[in-house]
Amino acid sequence: MPGMTQDLPPWTLARVLAFHPSANWPFLIGCVLLLGLYLTGVVRLRRRGDSWPVGRTVAWVLGVLTVALVTTTGLEEYGMQMLSAHMLQHMVLSMFSPIILLMGAPITLALRTLPSGGRGGHGPRELLVSLLHSRYMKVISHPAFTLPLFIASLYGLYFTSLFDFLMRSTLGHELMMVHFLGVGMLFFWPIMGVDPGPHRPGHLMRMLELFIGMPFHAFFGIAVMMSSGLMVQTFAHPAASLGVNPLSDQKMAGGLAWAFSEIPTFIVLIALTFQWAKSEERLSRRKDRTADRDGDKELNAYNDYLANLQRRSGAQQQG
Structure with missing residues (x-):
């Protein structure tokens, strides 16, 4: 139970990574469902003869495992009494797991596997497409919304009494974990650009969005390190058996x-660099196919234009 002091041995890697009876069961069930639904979609694609990149499947599985690792192991128990353990949970759920999960392209997989309602119908696939194009989704995926939310999730939580209030109950703790993961998914979704969405900026703009948010995050870490007093009271009195100075x-x-x-x-810069290179490669192939179909009409027109300019320049000089 959050807020209750229990005797815990000093944490070691083995204790932190081991599955614990006090695991966050809602997250455990959610992780199993996420794995099951995704793998079901992949199998459905394979059975009808369609391909799906293995790398995306691996990314999704690893992403779900990182979520399970910080919520269903001993780290969950230590996270109730040590701010460092809790911060590790927060950082993984908001800064690492979302990136790996988004590399799995879950929306793309859903669009390819969800049943359609047919002509004029409203099946699951049509409902998802409608949601992606809705005004609500345009608002919550726009940087003007995601960036302030991302920043407020740090400063508004730890530098106010909100954190202590939420940690008084199991429900508050659960909502906090869900919030961390959700905010991270919203922030990195348009930046990663793997799945379709209402906000699809170019590669340079994605990098700009990333670089705008990260300094605020770094400054938050520095502010916490340099603080001369305790920011939150939940971890003011850890179990004596931990041997931890708050x-x-x-x-x-x-x-x-x-x-x-x-x-x-x-991680994101590496992913964006590969995406950019692939995008340029596809554009080059598209231009080559167009040139093959029309006999390089565009290049010939440009050459004619240059020749015409040269003739005009010569005529002017002779005159």
């Missing part, structure tokens, strides 16, 4: 927050 643990939590501002930047 202020030192808070500094470690700040260090984790600062470090995680670099990790997603590195």
